[in-house]
Amino acid sequence: MTPIPPTDDRFARGSRALAEIDGHGGEAVVAALADIAPDFARYLVEFPFGDIYCRPGLDLRMREIATIAALTALGHATPQLKVHLRAGLNVGLTRGEIVEVLMQMAVYAGFPAALNGLFAAKEVFAEA
Amino acid sequence: MTPIPPTDDRFARGSRALAEIDGHGGEAVVAALADIAPDFARYLVEFPFGDIYCRPGLDLRMREIATIAALTALGHATPQLKVHLRAGLNVGLTRGEIVEVLMQMAVYAGFPAALNGLFAAKEVFAEA
Amino acid sequence: MTPIPPTDDRFARGSRALAEIDGHGGEAVVAALADIAPDFARYLVEFPFGDIYCRPGLDLRMREIATIAALTALGHATPQLKVHLRAGLNVGLTRGEIVEVLMQMAVYAGFPAALNGLFAAKEVFAEA
Amino acid sequence: MTPIPPTDDRFARGSRALAEIDGHGGEAVVAALADIAPDFARYLVEFPFGDIYCRPGLDLRMREIATIAALTALGHATPQLKVHLRAGLNVGLTRGEIVEVLMQMAVYAGFPAALNGLFAAKEVFAEA
Amino acid sequence: MTPIPPTDDRFARGSRALAEIDGHGGEAVVAALADIAPDFARYLVEFPFGDIYCRPGLDLRMREIATIAALTALGHATPQLKVHLRAGLNVGLTRGEIVEVLMQMAVYAGFPAALNGLFAAKEVFAEA
Amino acid sequence: MTPIPPTDDRFARGSRALAEIDGHGGEAVVAALADIAPDFARYLVEFPFGDIYCRPGLDLRMREIATIAALTALGHATPQLKVHLRAGLNVGLTRGEIVEVLMQMAVYAGFPAALNGLFAAKEVFAEA
Numbered sequence: 001m002t003p004i005p006p007t008d009d010r011f012a013r014g015s016r017a018l019a020e021i022d023g024h025g026g027e028a029v030v031a032a033l034a035d036i037a038p039d040f041a042r043y044l045v046e047f048p049f050g051d052i053y054c055r056p057g058l059d060l061r062m063r064e065i066a067t068i069a070a071l072t073a074l075g076h077a078t079p080q081l082k083v084h085l086r087a088g089l090n091v092g093l094t095r096g097e098i099v100e101v102l103m104q105m106a107v108y109a110g111f112p113a114a115l116n117g118l119f120a121a122k123e124v125f126a127e128a
Numbered sequence: 129m130t131p132i133p134p135t136d137d138r139f140a141r142g143s144r145a146l147a148e149i150d151g152h153g154g155e156a157v158v159a160a161l162a163d164i165a166p167d168f169a170r171y172l173v174e175f176p177f178g179d180i181y182c183r184p185g186l187d188l189r190m191r192e193i194a195t196i197a198a199l200t201a202l203g204h205a206t207p208q209l210k211v212h213l214r215a216g217l218n219v220g221l222t223r224g225e226i227v228e229v230l231m232q233m234a235v236y237a238g239f240p241a242a243l244n245g246l247f248a249a250k251e252v253f254a255e256a
Numbered sequence: 257m258t259p260i261p262p263t264d265d266r267f268a269r270g271s272r273a274l275a276e277i278d279g280h281g282g283e284a285v286v287a288a289l290a291d292i293a294p295d296f297a298r299y300l301v302e303f304p305f306g307d308i309y310c311r312p313g314l315d316l317r318m319r320e321i322a323t324i325a326a327l328t329a330l331g332h333a334t335p336q337l338k339v340h341l342r343a344g345l346n347v348g349l350t351r352g353e354i355v356e357v358l359m360q361m362a363v364y365a366g367f368p369a370a371l372n373g374l375f376a377a378k379e380v381f382a383e384a
Numbered sequence: 385m386t387p388i389p390p391t392d393d394r395f396a397r398g399s400r401a402l403a404e405i406d407g408h409g410g411e412a413v414v415a416a417l418a419d420i421a422p423d424f425a426r427y428l429v430e431f432p433f434g435d436i437y438c439r440p441g442l443d444l445r446m447r448e449i450a451t452i453a454a455l456t457a458l459g460h461a462t463p464q465l466k467v468h469l470r471a472g473l474n475v476g477l478t479r480g481e482i483v484e485v486l487m488q489m490a491v492y493a494g495f496p497a498a499l500n501g502l503f504a505a506k507e508v509f510a511e512a
Numbered sequence: 513m514t515p516i517p518p519t520d521d522r523f524a525r526g527s528r529a530l531a532e533i534d535g536h537g538g539e540a541v542v543a544a545l546a547d548i549a550p551d552f553a554r555y556l557v558e559f560p561f562g563d564i565y566c567r568p569g570l571d572l573r574m575r576e577i578a579t580i581a582a583l584t585a586l587g588h589a590t591p592q593l594k595v596h597l598r599a600g601l602n603v604g605l606t607r608g609e610i611v612e613v614l615m616q617m618a619v620y621a622g623f624p625a626a627l628n629g630l631f632a633a634k635e636v637f638a639e640a
Numbered sequence: 641m642t643p644i645p646p647t648d649d650r651f652a653r654g655s656r657a658l659a660e661i662d663g664h665g666g667e668a669v670v671a672a673l674a675d676i677a678p679d680f681a682r683y684l685v686e687f688p689f690g691d692i693y694c695r696p697g698l699d700l701r702m703r704e705i706a707t708i709a710a711l712t713a714l715g716h717a718t719p720q721l722k723v724h725l726r727a728g729l730n731v732g733l734t735r736g737e738i739v740e741v742l743m744q745m746a747v748y749a750g751f752p753a754a755l756n757g758l759f760a761a762k763e764v765f766a767e768a
Contacts, residue, residue, distance in 0.1 A: 029627065032634075033627075033630065036611065036630055036631075036633060036634045036637070037611050037614070037615055037630050039615070039695075040611075040615045040618070040626070040630060043615070043618070043687070044623060044627075047235070047687050047691075048235040048623060051683060052231065052234075052235055055228060055231075055679075057224045057225060057227075057228040058225050058228040058229065062193055062225070062229075063228075063232060065190050065193050065197070066193050066194065066196075066197035066229045067197070067232070067235075067236060068194075069193070069194035069195070069197040069198045069201075070197045070198060070200070070201035070236045070237060071236060071624065073197075073198035073201050073366075074201050074202075074236065074237060074460075074587070074622075074624070075458070075459075075461070075587075075588070076460050076586075076587030076588050076624070076625065076628070077236070077587070077622075077624035077625070077628070079624075079627075079628070080236075080623075080624040080627065096185045097185060097186050097190070099185070099421050099424075100183060100185040100186040100191075101186065101190075101194045102421070103180065103421060103423070103424045104180050104181075104186075104191060104194055104195070105194075105198060106180075106366075106427070107175070107176040107180055107195075107366060107367050108195060108199060108202065108205070108208075108366045108367065108368060109198060109202060109366045110362075110364045110365045110366045110369075110458075110461075111363055111364065111428060111432060111464075112364060112455065112460070112461035112463075112464040113366075113460065113461070114424070115413065115417075115428075115463075115464065116461070116463070118417065118420055118421050118424060119416065121420060122416075122419070122420045125420070160375065160378075161371075161374065163378070164375075164377060164378045164381070165355050165358070165359055165374050167359070167439075168355075168359045168362070168370070168374060171359070171362070171435060172367060172371075175427070175431050175435075176367060179427060179431075183423075199368065201622075202366075202368070203331075203332070203714065203715075203716030204331030204332050204368070204369065204372070204715070204716050205366075205368035205372070207368075207371075207372070208367075208368040208371065227677050227680075230677070231677060231679070231683070234622075234680070234683070235623050236622045236623065236624060237621070237622045238585075238618075238619060238620045238621045238622045238714075238717075239619050239620065239684060239688060239720075240620060240711065240714070240716070240719075240720040241622075241717070242680070243669065243673075243684075243719075244716070244717070244719070246673065246676055246677050246680060247676075249676060250672075250675070253676070288762075289755075289758065291762070292758055292761060292765070293739050293742070293743055293758050295567075295743070296739075296743045296746070296754070296758060299559070299563060299746070300751060300755075303491070303555070303559050303563075304491040304751060307555060307559075308487065308488050308490075309488075311484060311487075311551075313480045313481060313483070313484040314481050314484040314485065314488075318446065318449055318481070318485075319484075319488060321446055321449050321450050321453070322449050322452075322453035322485045322489075323488070323491075324450075325449070325450035325451070325454045325457075326453045326454060326456070326457035326492045326493060327492060328454070329453075329454035330457050330458075330492065330493060330715065330750075330752070331715075331716070332715030332716050332756070333492070333715070333750075333752035333753070335752075335755075335756070336492075336752040336755065352441045353441060353442050353446070355441075356442040356447075357442065357450045359439075360436050360442075360447060360450055360451070361450075361454060363431070363432040363436055364451060364454040364455060364458065364461070365454060365458060457750075459586065459587075459588030459589070460587070460588050483548065483549050483552075487549060487551070487555070490552070490555070490750075491750060491751050492751065492752060493749070493750045494586075494589075494713075494746075494747060494748045494749045494750045494753075495556060495560060495592075495747050495748065496583065496586070496588070496589035496591075496592040496748060497589070497750075498552070499541065499545075499556075499591075499592065500588070500589070500591070502545065502548055502552060503544065503548075505548060506544075506547070506548045509548070559747070560747040564743065564744050564746075564747055567740060567743075569736045569737060569739070569740040570737050570740040570741065570744075574702065574705055574737070574741075575744060577702055577705050577706050577709070578705050578706065578708075578709035578741045578744055578745075579709070579744070579747075579748060580706075581705070581706035581707070581710045581713075582709045582710060582713035582745060582748045582749060583748060584710070585709075585710035585713050585714050586713050586714075586748065586749060589748070592748075608697045609697060609702070611697075612695060612697040612698040612703075613698065613706045615692065615695075616692050616693075616698075616703060616706055616707070617706075617710060618692075619687070619688040619692055619707075620710045620711060620717070620720075621710060
């Protein structure tokens with residue numbers, strides 16, 4: 001098993017990753033948790049961003065493709081999908097690539113899931 | 129709207145894509161449908177493979193990342209996930225990249241979905 | 257609100273409906289519950305079969321179409337889907353009609369859910 | 385395998401089916417896709433409506449029962465469920481039959497899914 | 513099998529349980545069903561509340577933990593989750609205990625499901 | 641935000657919690673990950689067990705009720721459900737309490753999910 005870095009690193013590293021990937025969207029989620037579940041805000045920074053997104057084996061464009069695909073397929077995670085549609089643009093995916101991923105979800109999760117993903121993208125792209 | 133090619137092209141194109149991407153796994157699914165739903169075998173070749181996977185806007189490695197992520201997150205599609213774990217290797221993803229995608233699903237669909245995906249990959253990698 | 261019949265009727269009525277619709281498959285499920293959750297066996301007879309399937313507003317063929325569609329779309333209910341594929345045949349659906357419903361699920365729940373439903377039907381039809 | 389008709393037919397046939405089944409609801413979805421994913425609008429007309437709904441083996445009332453059941457059970461497809469609640473009325477289902485299908489979903493997908501379906505129907509019926 | 517009490521008891525017993533557990537939230541759901549599916553209102557009182565919540569083997573605090581966990585994990589049942597977040601407080605769970613359950617769902621259903629649950633709790637706690 | 645303990649503590653603490661809660665089942669999962677995703681084995685010990693299950697705000701019996709409810713409702717996590725049915729017994733839940741939770745899931749996730757949960761419990765209880 002690889003050596004385990006100290007936790008402080010996880011939080012600092014996760015905060016940088018969150019800012020790079022999700023921008024203000026990620027900060028807003030963390031801030032909204034402050035009065036109800038501050039420890040959960042910490043876990044959200046540490047595990048998904050400090051542990052997973054910082055891993056070297058997959059670049060951030062590929063990680064966002066995986067996340068956008070999964071959130072579209074799950075169907076119940078529209079707010080998080082919007083955050084990651086913005087994140088996909090932040091890390092260098094084009095609108096066209098994102099639309100391809102959303103369309104492909106019709107095959108695996110059905111047309112309604114793909115349509116809801118495309119309409120979420122329409123909103124996010126209109127803001128940018 | 130872009131010009132619509134004749135359907136024959138969709139089927140021929142989809143067959144080539146299916147063979148390239150899924151190899152024998154795809155052919156086996158099509159063959160298994162022959163006596164219960166032959167038209168569905170045709171749709172499976174035409175729409176996912178003839179229409180979607182042949183589109184130029186996303187390379188096959190990225191398409192397989194999206195598919196592996198979605199099938200892992202959905203959780204009820206283990207046979208199809210195994211077909212696409214093999215497909216991921218066929219189109220050039222490394223085992224390490226596939227494992228990264230599967231681990232990342234713990235964040236979005238929970239640890240059980242990620243674990244089931246990792247154990248499916250363990251089986252598929254052992255065969256290869 | 258319509259008058260409420262005594263519960264004895266619900267159980268007797270549900271038992272008759274279960275036998276008519278699911279045949280031995282329903283009885284087997286009830287029997288398998290006897291040592292772990294006998295009250296749940298009773299609820300299963302009373303609510304789905306005594307209350308819902310006995311209602312006059314929809315014939316049993318239509319009810320089984322709804323059930324087969326839902327169980328295929330949910331994806332995690334293969335044992336129950338098999339019981340209701342047999343039930344569909346029992347109440348007069350043809351194999352062709354059942355296959356149409358299963359194929360249609362590709363549109364709403366994705367190709368993997370439809371494929372898993374078709375392969376479950378293949379098994380059930382082979383037994384008959 | 386049955387002969388494959390040219391794609392032009394699929395689009396024309398699907399457009400007629402979409403208009404007959406979903407009325408303005410279907411057209412509105414297609415129009416909303418025009419600026420984000422026009423090819424997906426075409427696929428939506430061609431595959432679900434040109435390929436599946438036009439098949440002869442199941443009448444449209446039965447197809448809408450299957451769709452309403454699946455969308456209610458999935459739970460994440462409320463906009464599409466509303467389109468198909470209207471479609472069910474368009475193809476000749478009565479309000480009573482639709483309510484029966486929605487209630488039955490409590491058995492297979494739980495009371496929350498059924499309640500959300502019934503409240504969607506309440507909105508759709510109030511508009512008509 | 514235990515003796516089956518008359519249905520009148522189920523409805524009366526369920527009404528008392530519903531009032532105790534869900535308070536006005538439960539009554540509002542029942543009232544909203546009156547014009548679209550009055551029988552379903554009756555089933556909702558009878559089966560979940562008259563049959564299940566009245567059973568002696570598990571206290572109401574534990575039952576609400578199970579319900580809050582399940583509704584958070586399912587992801588498509590936000591209105592029902594809010595009713596049961598209030599119900600959890602009604603039967604004696606503390607805000608802290610409810611937040612623990614919601615956070616734990618990140619492990620089993622992913623961070624988006626947990627976040628959506630926490631933000632639903634934030635709304636419900638703000639009203640109280 | 642509370643002070644963050646060093647990661648070593650998380651892993652050691654999580655290992656103790658995993659052993660206490662899941663017994664050999666947890667160790668077997670960790671061991672099975674060793675050759676495919678050893679870092680994921682570490683995350684599994686650290687986040688769910690080191691971070692979440694060790695939190696003081698909810699006792700382990702309540703945590704296992706939440707987990708059993710969620711895994712039953714999700715429907716695609718049977719191997720993990722079996723691990724946690726054993727875990728429930730390990731931390732002091734009675735078989736009767738576990739059966740109550742599983743039956744209650746019929747209300748929220750449908751009868752098939754509850755039945756699959758009850759049959760998983762039947763297997764687990766038979767081994768003990």
